[in-house]
Amino acid sequence: MTRATVVAVGPGDGGFLTGKGAGIIAGADVIAGFETVLGTARPHAKPGAEILSMNYPNQEAQLDLAAARAADGKTVVVCAWGDLNVSCNELLDRIRQRIDEVELVPGISCIQIAAARSGIAMEQSLFVTLHRRYGHEEQLDDLIHYLKEARRNVICLPRPFDIMPAALCRRLMEAGIDGARAVTVHQRLTFDDESSADTAIADCAETGDGDYSDLTVMVFPKP
Ligand SMILES: C[S@@+](CC[C@H](N)C(=O)[O-])C[C@H]1O[C@@H](n2cnc3c(N)ncnc32)[C@H](O)[C@@H]1O
Incomplete structure (x- = not known):
């Protein structure tokens, strides 16, 4: 059984990342997300956390890697922009195709x-x-x-x-x-x-x- 948490990081200004989301990012061994999204998440990452930077061409490969890390027992967080209940379905579908149990931590949407x-x-x-x-x-x-x-x-x-x-x-x-x-x-x-x-x-x-x-x-x- 593989697990991952999706943390929504808010609309850009790091002040809109929730305390809950920041805490979960701080506990992660592996943090995946598009580069702009990682800009908000990175300051909360623990030293040595593995960062998987995604872009449109490599996103499937990076999510495969995140899933492999989850299968190895690592704590995996995928970061999403804004809120994850707003125009984020395609990313959530890609994560759910690879991970058995996906926990969703909402954020503040644009x-x-x-x-x-x-x-x-x-x-x-x-x-x-x-x-x-x-x-x-x-x-x-x-x-x-x-x-x-x-x-x-x-x-x-x-x-x-x-x-x-x-x-x-x-x-x-x-x-x-x-x-x-x-x-x-x-x-x-x-x-x-x-x-x-x-x-x-x-x-x-x-x-x-x-x-x-x-x-x-x-x-x-x-x-
Ligand atoms: C794939 S959607 C993701 C939306 C995100 N899940 C949310 O809740 O804000 C990305 C689009 O959201 C809008 N967007 C996201 N952040 C924004 C911001 N800070 N200012 C204006 N528009 C934004 C833009 O239209 C952008 O192309």
């Missing part, structure tokens, strides 16, 4: 920070992620549906880098969404260079796709 910055309540909001390898067209249909329904605020993660805010707003207008509708584009939330722009869908559509960080959340307030 969508919570975006909701706080926009001053909106979760119970009056819906969340749609386009940030996935497969199925984003279906999610885009959902986004259009909910925006037309106009009953709730919609929080949306774009898809780096082919469906970023400008391209997304163009597609929304093609689908019949009013270009005068408000949208706030939050970038790099909790980092020193964080920014938030209140604009209209039509104005956002005129911006350049290259104007946006991969760390971008869009909030469409209920009209």
Whole structure:
């Protein structure tokens, strides 16, 4: 029986890593995660902990290695960005394919920070992620549906880098969404260079796709 813990490290600023998560990282023999995520986890690692740095091409191989370490009886932690219940399914599936028992330690999501910055309540909001390898067209249909329904605020993660805010707003207008509708584009939330722009869908559509960080959340307030 192999075991691992997935610790969600928050949206960037290390102050948003929970005490629980930091404690579990500090006890780990092996810590795996994408390099940006490890930036938050590393300061808590114990001396000598093995760090498995992942990127898109090597992630399967690094997770295989993490699973082998778990089979050797090592304490293995895989770190996830933000919260692990938010747009993290593909990573969790990869871990579950390799490890028998996976404990999940939630964290603070970028969508919570975006909701706080926009001053909106979760119970009056819906969340749609386009940030996935497969199925984003279906999610885009959902986004259009909910925006037309106009009953709730919609929080949306774009898809780096082919469906970023400008391209997304163009597609929304093609689908019949009013270009005068408000949208706030939050970038790099909790980092020193964080920014938030209140604009209209039509104005956002005129911006350049290259104007946006991969760390971008869009909030469409209920009209
Ligand atoms: C694969 S999703 C993971 C989300 C993460 N599990 C969470 O709860 O924040 C990655 C996307 O989340 C958004 N994101 C994550 N951190 C962010 C931040 N600090 N500021 C703005 N957007 C962020 C971006 O849209 C990014 O492309």
